[in-house]
Each structure stands twice: as structure tokens, then as C-alpha cells.
Amino acid sequence: MLLRRLALVCLSLGLLGSSLMPTASAATGDRRPDRGVQSVTAITRVHTYGQKIDAVAVEYAADVNPRTLGPDTYTVTDSVYNFRYDPIEDLTRYADREVVRVYTNDAPAPRPDGRSRTGRYVIVELAPADRGGNTVIVSRCPTFLCSVKVNPEPPTRIVQNEPVHALRGNGNGRGPVLAPASSAALPLTEPAVNLLVDDFEQSTYLHHGSVLPYAYHLPSGYDPGRGYPLMVILPGHGMGWDGENLGVSLAADIPATAWLTDEWNGTGEDVIVLVPQNQRVGPAAEAEIMTALVEDFIGSHAVDPDRVYASTVSYGSRLAWEAMAERPGLFTAALITGGFAVDDEQAARIASARTPIWVTHGLNDHLLPVDYGRDSARSLREAYTAAGVDPGMAEDLVRYTEYGNEAFSEPDYHAAFGPTYEDASILGWLLRQGGR
Structure with missing residues (x-):
């Protein structure tokens, strides 16, 4: 009860209005109107296993001559810490990032073609596959389980090695020097530009005195007269709201932002995305308020009630099993990745709605044994058959994929959402259930 009261107080004080992603470590507005670097901004993107700083935008007082720029013009240094593997003490271990492209632009934003546009910003693109630049760090560890958050003071630094x-103008072939070469390591000075993540809205839902923060995204050109599919993302335990980590459920891994792009979801369809960020108070209570939120959201937005989907990461499976057992048919279909096992009673109740479910699990999952995935598929198929579904149809309704280590593009074998979301055919399958 105390936690809920504290949560309400925190929210009323405006926590939701604070920046959710990396913020400036130096004061904003310290402009030098004559020469020198005017500002430094991180540009982030969410990759399969989380948000990284993919580029740095360096602002000057006038339009920059792109012909004088190259990969050696800048050195970018960042922490190599990764919350999935490393102790928080490793946050102070730094390495140089690999610079892959340097070009000019008229805004602190990347260009897909990497070609210069006249502007005062230099975009320094970095290799996403190198170790540095992860924005998510450990937040709180009230028990042996920790929560995570986006680092409010990212340690990224940039050095301008060349003038x-x-x-060019007035006969000066290279153009006047806007900033001389320097060995000074410049910090970030502006709030980050967070690609896709910044497109989500944040809100809260109150239910019987409890508060549930959530994020949601409506498609561009949202039409209240249409019926859109709704994707409900139920994140892992560490992404639950701990009082200071709002929005990390969007940044910690790919499931929330994947549905915003054809590149990930394998379709050209517009999807509404809803991401509840439950306080970790137990799966039954969390599932109750999450279910109430979903039902309220369906009633207040242009959602096709026949196309409401759940996609889970790890602990989020417990909320999905509870919700589907208590409200059979609430979800048109579900994708359960690296999760807990459904129990036989839950399976029997879920079977009454014949909900299509795809379960995926890592063979060498070090946190939740692979038997959890296998047992879930077996229990559900048996329950569906007992409910009168043909055994062959039951196998089609309840699908199971097991991933060996080679399937993981990063060696976190608990994170089965990785190979699952990297397979657009699975995401396409989910959207086709209950489809047009």
C-alpha cells in the first residue's frame, strides 16, 4: 500500500513529464556564437538487445563544409558496460567507438543515405555492433532481482581531432575555421534524440487505488474511424516501474519499437502499440490492472477488438497466462518468448477460447529452463485437445520454437525475444491471427 501511495505522489509531482531517455550531462544553452562547438547531441536507436547511441550530432555556428570531414575528424569514446552481462562498476570502462560515416545535416538527425545536406550539424555515425554506447543500466536492486533504467547521464564524449x-566563401578554398582541432573531450549537452522511442506517449492508469504507468503509440495519420490491430507488450521483470525508470520498457529491448517499422514486423500494416509498465507486486495483481488497462484502452481508441495481441518477454509471460486464464479471448493471439510455464489450470481455461499461441525458448536459457517452454506447449496442446480441438489443429494453434545458441545474435540465451523478433515471419503470423 505504501508503494502505491508513493507512486501516486511521485507521479503527481511530474515524474512523467521528465525526460525518459538519455539527458544532457552539461547545461543546455551554453552557446558560443562566434566559433567552436555549439552543442553535442546523442542520437539513439533500439536494436534487438536494447538502445544504443548510434550517432552524435555536433553543432557549429555556421554551415559546415562537408568536404573537409572524414572518419578521422572525430573520436567518440563511450562506456562498454552492458547491463545483461556486466557489473555496474564496469560503467566506468571506456573504449573508442568505430566511426563509420561523417556528414552534414540541417538538424541533429541521421540521414538514411549518409549523404551531406547543407547545415551546421555534423552527424558522426557509429558502428552499432561495437561494444560501446548502451544506454540502459541497472537502476535498483531491492532483492537479488534488479530493475533497469536509461542512464540519465550518459558518459559519451567526442574529440574533434581536425579543424x-x-x-567556402570570398576566395577561401576550405572556408573559414569554425572550430580548431582540440584534444578536449566534449560531453553531451542536449537531451538525446531517441529514434522511435520519442514517438511514444506516456500516461498512467488508475485502478482501485493502484497506478499503472504505460506508453502507447498511435500510427501516423491515426484515424479514429478505423479499427487498428493492438499489440500489447509485456516486458521482463527488470523493466517494471521502480519509481524512477519510466520508459525503460521501450528502450531495454526491441519488442515495443519493432511494430513501428516494416523492417521488423514484416508487414506494411499500421499497428497501435501499448506497453504497460507494471510495478512488480505479483503476477495476479499485475495481470488484473493490466487487463483493466487493455479493456479501457480498447474502448477509448480505434482498436479492432478481434485483433488484440500480446507479446511477452520473460516475466511478462506470467501476466499473459493470468490474463488469458481470467479473460479467455481477451487476446486474439499471443507470442510468449523465454517465459514461465503455464500451469494446467490456466491452460484449461485458455483452451476454452482456442487462442493461437506461439511459444519460443532458448535451449540453454540460464534463468528459466527450456523445460518451461516445452511444458507450456505440451500443457496447452493437451488442454486444447481435451476441449475438443483436433490434435493436428492443436499443434497448429500452439506452436513451439526452440533456439540453439547459434540463433542468438548476442549471447544472452535467456533473451529468446532476440531470435524471435529477428524472424519477421513469426511477427507476421501473429498479426494474421483473427485477421481480415
């Missing part, structure tokens, strides 16, 4: 020139 940067303005566009």
Missing part, C-alpha cells in the same frame, strides 16, 4: 571549416 572544421565553414562553407
Whole structure:
């Protein structure tokens, strides 16, 4: 009860209005109108296993001559810490990032073609596969289980190794020097530009005195007269709300933002995405308020009630099993990745709605044994058959995929959402259930 009261107080004080992603470590507005670097901004993107700083935008006082720029113009240094493997003490271990492209732009934003556009910003793109630049760090560890958050003071630094020139003029072939070379390591000065994550809205849902923060995304050109599919993302335990980590459920891994792009979801369809960020108070209570939120959201937005889907990571499976058992048919279909096992009673109740479910698990999952995935598929198929479904149809309704180590693009074998979401055919299958 005390936690809920504290939560309400925190929210009323405006926590939801604070920046959810990496923020400036130096004061904003310290502009130098004559020369030198005016600002430094991180540009982040969510990859399969979480958000990384993919580029740094360096602002100058005038338009920059792109012909004087190259990969050696800048050195970017960042922490190599990864919350999935490393102790928080490793946050102070630094390494140089690999610079892959340098070009100019008229805004602190990347360009897909990497070609320069006239502007005062230099975009320094970094290799996403190198170790540095992860934004998510451990937040709180009230028990042996920890929560995570987006680092409010990212340690990214950039050094300008060579002079940067303005566009040519008045016979000056290289253009006047906007900033001389320097060995000074410049910190980030502005709030980060968080690709896709910044497109989500944050809100809260109150239910019987409890508060549930959540994020949601409506498609561009959202039409209240249409009926859109709704994807409900139920994140892992560490992404639950701990009082200071709002929004990390969007950044810690790919499931929330994947549905915003054709590249990930394998379709051209617009999808509404809803991401509850439950306080970790127990799966039954969490499932109750999450279910109430989903039902309220369906009633207040242009959602096709026949196309409401759940996609879970690890602990989020417990909320899905509870919700589907208590409200059979609430979800049109579900994708359960690296999760807990459904129990036989839950399976029997879920079977009454004949809900299509795809379970995936890592063979060498070190946190939740692979038997959890295998047992879930077996229990559900048996329950569906007992409910009158043909055994062959039951196998089609309840699908199971087991991933060996080679399937993981990063060696966290608990994170079965990785190979699952990297397979667009599975995401396409989910959207086709109950489809048009």
C-alpha cells in the first residue's frame, strides 16, 4: 500500500513529464556564437538487445563544409558496460567507438543515405555492433532481482581531432575555421534524440487505488474511424516501474519499437502499440490492472477488438497466462518468448477460447529452463485437445520454437525475444491471427 501511495505522489509531482531517455550531462544553452562547438547531441536507436547511441550530432555556428570531414575528424569514446552481462562498476570502462560515416545535416538527425545536406550539424555515425554506447543500466536492486533504467547521464564524449571549416566563401578554398582541432573531450549537452522511442506517449492508469504507468503509440495519420490491430507488450521483470525508470520498457529491448517499422514486423500494416509498465507486486495483481488497462484502452481508441495481441518477454509471460486464464479471448493471439510455464489450470481455461499461441525458448536459457517452454506447449496442446480441438489443429494453434545458441545474435540465451523478433515471419503470423 505504501508503494502505491508513493507512486501516486511521485507521479503527481511530474515524474512523467521528465525526460525518459538519455539527458544532457552539461547545461543546455551554453552557446558560443562566434566559433567552436555549439552543442553535442546523442542520437539513439533500439536494436534487438536494447538502445544504443548510434550517432552524435555536433553543432557549429555556421554551415559546415562537408568536404573537409572524414572518419578521422572525430573520436567518440563511450562506456562498454552492458547491463545483461556486466557489473555496474564496469560503467566506468571506456573504449573508442568505430566511426563509420561523417556528414552534414540541417538538424541533429541521421540521414538514411549518409549523404551531406547543407547545415551546421555534423552527424558522426557509429558502428552499432561495437561494444560501446548502451544506454540502459541497472537502476535498483531491492532483492537479488534488479530493475533497469536509461542512464540519465550518459558518459559519451567526442574529440574533434581536425579543424572544421565553414562553407567556402570570398576566395577561401576550405572556408573559414569554425572550430580548431582540440584534444578536449566534449560531453553531451542536449537531451538525446531517441529514434522511435520519442514517438511514444506516456500516461498512467488508475485502478482501485493502484497506478499503472504505460506508453502507447498511435500510427501516423491515426484515424479514429478505423479499427487498428493492438499489440500489447509485456516486458521482463527488470523493466517494471521502480519509481524512477519510466520508459525503460521501450528502450531495454526491441519488442515495443519493432511494430513501428516494416523492417521488423514484416508487414506494411499500421499497428497501435501499448506497453504497460507494471510495478512488480505479483503476477495476479499485475495481470488484473493490466487487463483493466487493455479493456479501457480498447474502448477509448480505434482498436479492432478481434485483433488484440500480446507479446511477452520473460516475466511478462506470467501476466499473459493470468490474463488469458481470467479473460479467455481477451487476446486474439499471443507470442510468449523465454517465459514461465503455464500451469494446467490456466491452460484449461485458455483452451476454452482456442487462442493461437506461439511459444519460443532458448535451449540453454540460464534463468528459466527450456523445460518451461516445452511444458507450456505440451500443457496447452493437451488442454486444447481435451476441449475438443483436433490434435493436428492443436499443434497448429500452439506452436513451439526452440533456439540453439547459434540463433542468438548476442549471447544472452535467456533473451529468446532476440531470435524471435529477428524472424519477421513469426511477427507476421501473429498479426494474421483473427485477421481480415
